[in-house]
Structures are given as structure tokens and as C-alpha cells.
Amino acid sequence: MIFLEPYEVLSKVYREGAHLKIALSALPAGEKGRTVKLCYSVLEHDGYLDFCLASIAKKKPQESLRLILKIALAAMLYADMVPPVAVNEAVMLAKHIGKGGAAGFVNASLRAFKKENVLLPEGDEGLAIESNFPRFAIDALRKEYGDRVRDIVLARSRGVSVRFLRGMESYLGREHLDTPFEHVKIFKNFVRDEGFDRGDYTFQSVGSVAVCEAIDPCENLLDACAAPGGKSVLLAEKCARVTACELHPHRVALIESYVRRMGVKNVEVMEKDATAFDPAWEGKFDAVLCDVPCSGLGTAAENPDLPLRKNEAAMSELEALQRAILANCSRYVKAGGALYYATCSILPEENDVPVGEFLKAHPDFSAEEVSSPLPHEKKTFGVQFLPDRAFGAGFYIAKLGRKI
Amino acid sequence: MIREIVQVGDPVLRKKCERVSRFDSALCTLLDDMKETLEAAEGAGLAAPQVGVPIRAVVVNVDEGYFEFINPVFVWQKGEQRGPEGCLSVRGKAGDVVRPAKVKVIFQDRKGNKFSLVARDFFARAICHELDHLDGILYIDKATNVRDED
Numbered sequence: 001m002i003f004l005e006p007y008e009v010l011s012k013v014y015r016e017g018a019h020l021k022i023a024l025s026a027l028p029a030g031e032k033g034r035t036v037k038l039c040y041s042v043l044e045h046d047g048y049l050d051f052c053l054a055s056i057a058k059k060k061p062q063e064s065l066r067l068i069l070k071i072a073l074a075a076m077l078y079a080d081m082v083p084p085v086a087v088n089e090a091v092m093l094a095k096h097i098g099k100g101g102a103a104g105f106v107n108a109s110l111r112a113f114k115k116e117n118v119l120l121p122e123g124d125e126g127l128a129i130e131s132n133f134p135r136f137a138i139d140a141l142r143k144e145y146g147d148r149v150r151d152i153v154l155a156r157s158r159g160v161s162v163r164f165l166r167g168m169e170s171y172l173g174r175e176h177l178d179t180p181f182e183h184v185k186i187f188k189n190f191v192r193d194e195g196f197d198r199g200d201y202t203f204q205s206v207g208s209v210a211v212c213e214a215i216d217p218c219e220n221l222l223d224a225c226a227a228p229g230g231k232s233v234l235l236a237e238k239c240a241r242v243t244a245c246e247l248h249p250h251r252v253a254l255i256e257s258y259v260r261r262m263g264v265k266n267v268e269v270m271e272k273d274a275t276a277f278d279p280a281w282e283g284k285f286d287a288v289l290c291d292v293p294c295s296g297l298g299t300a301a302e303n304p305d306l307p308l309r310k311n312e313a314a315m316s317e318l319e320a321l322q323r324a325i326l327a328n329c330s331r332y333v334k335a336g337g338a339l340y341y342a343t344c345s346i347l348p349e350e351n352d353v354p355v356g357e358f359l360k361a362h363p364d365f366s367a368e369e370v371s372s373p374l375p376h377e378k379k380t381f382g383v384q385f386l387p388d389r390a391f392g393a394g395f396y397i398a399k400l401g402r403k404i
Numbered sequence: 405m406i407r408e409i410v411q412v413g414d415p416v417l418r419k420k421c422e423r424v425s426r427f428d429s430a431l432c433t434l435l436d437d438m439k440e441t442l443e444a445a446e447g448a449g450l451a452a453p454q455v456g457v458p459i460r461a462v463v464v465n466v467d468e469g470y471f472e473f474i475n476p477v478f479v480w481q482k483g484e485q486r487g488p489e490g491c492l493s494v495r496g497k498a499g500d501v502v503r504p505a506k507v508k509v510i511f512q513d514r515k516g517n518k519f520s521l522v523a524r525d526f527f528a529r530a531i532c533h534e535l536d537h538l539d540g541i542l543y544i545d546k547a548t549n550v551r552d553e554d
Contacts, residue, residue: 084448084449087488089526092487108498111488
């Protein structure tokens with residue numbers, strides 16, 4: 001019974017106020033992937049699912065039935081479960097928890113569900129609920145992209161993005177999409193096998209690959225905010241030495257294990273605060289990548305489970321951090337070298353805006369042209385990949401050259 | 405290519421379907437189209453007669469995965485389950501049907517290779533429903549409490 005575990009976990013969360021991660025960790029080990037995904041989907045889209053319920057049930061159903069219906073709706077909307085299967089699972093769960101009398105209601109209301117019948121508030125208020133994007137982000141994107149905002153925030157993942165080092169041919173019999181990058185394919189389904197442990201391939205967003213592709217080869221590169229290490233490892237193919245830094249010790253360990261799995265020898269991993277100036281590094285690097293902490297709003301399509309409860313207060317904290325990292329790390333770039341600023345955000349406030357401010361304050365840097373085979377928008381300083389046209393990936397990169 | 409799903413009343417749904425003897429490109433095209441049609445309709449299963457082709461081929465898409473069954477035959481059926489069913493050829497209706505809880509089928513794939521498979525619960529229900537189509541049987545012939553969905 002597929003919905004029983006999510007039902008038990010979510011009951012604890014809704015009724016007892018349990019923390020989702022703790023409730024999930026209490027589950028027996030084994031295949032919990034689907035339970036985890038369903039639980040996150042229900043909680044992340046709780047607001048929208050309430051509107052879905054209102055469209056199929058005239059009266060407000062009791063708590064346990066609401067939860068069953070929400071799980072089934074989330075399975076259909078976000079986990080690609082076909083309606084007959086979801087309906088059957090929901091009916092079985094209702095019977096299992098002693099609500100057999102409501103089986104007919106569960107069955108009929110789920111079968112009657114149509115996305116078109118969900119009545120949302122007018123305009124961008126409704127779009128915020130449907131997309132689970134915060135309202136301020138919708139407003140900012142509307143200002144920048146007009147009606148395209150709808151496609152951007154509702155873009156769905158195209159599948160699992162896999163970057164191959166070897167042995168790709170043996171996987172191409174499965175349903176997949178080609179990307180502009182020869183060794184990156186997007187699979188509808190991809191279960192990892194022993195090839196993963198051997199480092200034959202890795203899971204890396206096509207957006208992350210595009211950011212790396214936009215960086216020029218050099219001798220000595222600093223990746224200032226490197227965890228979990230995907231970009232450092234890929235950049236090590238074209239840069240002689242990569243120094244990968246990270247603030248948090250547990251994330252330093254993530255980079256180390258990633259580097260080990262991929263068998264890369266020219267990446268040096270260090271624990272270091274990217275906002276604290278180290279005089280020993282002044283002017284020492286040919287290139288510095290500041291892949292700064294950000295809202296992650298550009299990866300909502302790829303990670304529907306990602307908590308998107310970003311409010312404006314949290315955003316201004318992030319934006320201050322982004323500026324501090326960029327200003328500090330710029331001092332590590334040698335004359336004639338390049339400073340790269342990247343995010344997985346689609347908000348101008350995290351991208352072209354801080355870059356513009358930096359350039360104004362640092363006349364020894366100037367924006368240089370960035371090109372990419374992945375569809376993108378050219379902004380004043382950098383390029384913006386948007387999820388509706390770039391396989392679900394919303395990333396940004398700018399290249400700032402340091403004058404000689 | 406998405407094909408039109410014929411609705412109850414069309415005589416093709418009441419025919420006993422022919423065994424598949426040629427595993428050729430026409431069969432592959434039909435199966436590919438059935439998959440696309442089933443996905444577009446968000447259904448759990450589709451039989452060839454439902455797209456107007458009276459041959460013994462069905463496709464099933466359930467939690468266990470996506471399956472193609474050519475010339476399927478039951479080896480055995482065990483137990484009993486009762487649950488709601490609908491059908492892409494009987495739009496807007498649902499009804500309760502008693503089905504075996506567990507079934508074993510032998511079948512061929514699109515290349516003609518022979519396989520057998522044991523299915524239970526909803527997967528078994530879906531197989532039973534689709535195999536009935538190959539003998540001209542619709543679930544409304546067996547269901548109780550057939551009702552409008554809205």
C-alpha cells in the first residue's frame with residue numbers, strides 16, 4: 001500500500017506538529033524515496049492542494065480523508081501517478097484506516113478531479129499558489145519577463161540530468177532527451193547503479209554544466225563556494241588546479257567524497273569562509289568562481305521538494321552575503337584574470353543587480369561576453385538560463401575580467 | 405500518434421479479437437501509438453480494440469511499470485478483490501467489479517518472445533480488465549453500482 005507510509009508520516013506532521021525530517025527518519029530503512037517525495041510534495045503544495053480539494057468536495061471532508069485525498073492528488077500532480085492507480089491506492093488506504101464507508105466518496109471525488117476546475121484567486125495571487133513561488137518573486141519576474149512569468153514558474157522538470165564520463169552508450173536505450181552538451185542526457189527515469197559508485201556518471205543539472213562550460217580554461221582556479229563539488233570536479237577537466245572551498249565542515253566532507261568518487265586528482269578541498277579576506281591569496285588565482293548561496297528559485301522545477309518558503313527578510317540576508325562574497329573573492333583574482341559570479345536563481349536581485357553594483361564599486365573589473373549553447377537570455381552583464389526553455393534549469397552566470 | 409479511443413456502442417468493442425501472428429513494424433507502430441494514447445488519456449490500461457484494431461494486444465501502465473502484452477493468456481487466477489473501475493471506452497462512468505487478487509499470465513512481447521508474469525492487487529485488476537476487452541467484454545457487463553462520475 002503505497003500511500004500508507006506517507007499517510008502515517010503526514011498525520012504526525014499535521015496533527016502532532018512533528019518535524020517532517022524527524023518523522024521521516026523514524027521510518028524503517030529501505031526504499032523510502034517515494035514516501036519522502038510524496039510527503040514533501042503534499043507539504044510544499046499544501047495551499048494549492050486545498051484549492052484542489054475545494055474543487056472536488058462540496059463539504060469540507062474530515063481530517064483523515066482530507067489527508068488521503070491530498071496524498072492522492074499530489075501523487076497525480078507531482079509524481080506522475082496515473083489517476084486510476086492513485087484512486088485505487090486512496091480507496092485501499094481509506095478502507096485500511098477504517099474509513100471504508102467513505103471509499104465511494106474518495107473514489108468519486110478523485111475521479112472527478114480536473115486541473116481546469118480548480119478555482120484560484122485571480123491573477124498573480126493565484127499563480128503564486130499554483131506555482132508555490134513566493135509572491136515577491138512572481139512580481140519581480142513579471143516585471144522582468146511579462147506574461148512569460150507563467151511558463152517560467154510552472155516549468156516542470158524534464159527528468160533526471162545525468163553527466164557521463166564513460167559508458168554512456170549502454171544507457172541510451174532508455175527514454176531520454178539530448179541536451180546541447182554531448183555527455184549530458186536527461187532521462188525520464190534513472191535509477192542509479194554500480195556505475196555511479198565507479199564514477200562512470202554523476203547527477204548534475206544541465207544548468208550547472210552550462211555554468212562550467214561558460215568558464216574559460218586556466219591554470220589555477222578557485223571555486224569559493226564549492227559544495228557539493230559538482231562544478232569543481234567538472235572544472236578540473238579544463239583547469240590544471242582547482243581549489244574548492246566551503247564554509248561548513250559537513251559540506252567540506254561532501255566535496256571530498258564527491259571528488260573521491262569521481263577519481264579526480266587536481267582538486268584541493270579546503271574549509272574556508274568566502275567572506276573573510278586571506279592576504280596570502282591576494283591576486284593569486286587566474287580565475288575565481290563565486291557560485292554564491294542563493295534562493296535556489298531557479299531549481300524549483302528540478303527539485304519540486306525544495307522548500308520554497310523564502311521571505312523577503314531571508315532574501316535581503318542572502319543578498320548581503322552574495323555581495324560580501326563577490327567583493328572579498330574579487331581580491332583573489334590576478335590582473336588579467338577573470339571573476340565569475342553564478343547562482344541557481346532567476347531573480348534579477350540576486351543576479352544582474354549585485355553584479356552591476358559590484359562593477360560600479362570596482363572600476364578595475366568589467367563585464368565580458370558569456371556565450372552558451374543552452375538557451376538563455378542575455379542580461380546587461382551576465383546570461384540567464386530560464387527553466388521554461390533550458391530543460392527546467394534556472395541558472396545565471398556573469399564573467400568579470402580584471403584589468404591589467 | 406495519438407489515436408481516437410472508440411466508445412461503447414462501437415461494434416469493434418464487442419468482437420472476439422484475433423491472435424497476433426506477425427510481429428512486424430505495423431505492430432510496433434500500433435503499440436507505440438497505444439502507449440502515447442494511454443499516456444495522453446492518463447489511463448492505467450488500453451486494449452487494441454479500444455483504438456479500433458481487433459487483435460490480442462494490450463498495454464498497461466501501473467505503479468509496477470509499463471507493460472505490453474501480446475497474445476496474453478491466464479495460467480491461473482487466485483483470490484478475490486472488489487474495487488472501483490472505469491474505462492476509457494465508457495467515459496464518465498465508474499462501477500465496482502470483483503476480480504481475482506492475483507493472476508499469472510503468459511504473453512509475448514512485440515518481438516514475439518514469450519514471457520510469464522505474476523501480478524497482484526491493482527496490477528492484476530488492470531490486466532483482467534484489459535484481457536476482457538480481447539473477448540469483447542466490458543467492465544460494465546460485470547460491475548455493480550455503475551454510476552456517473554460527476
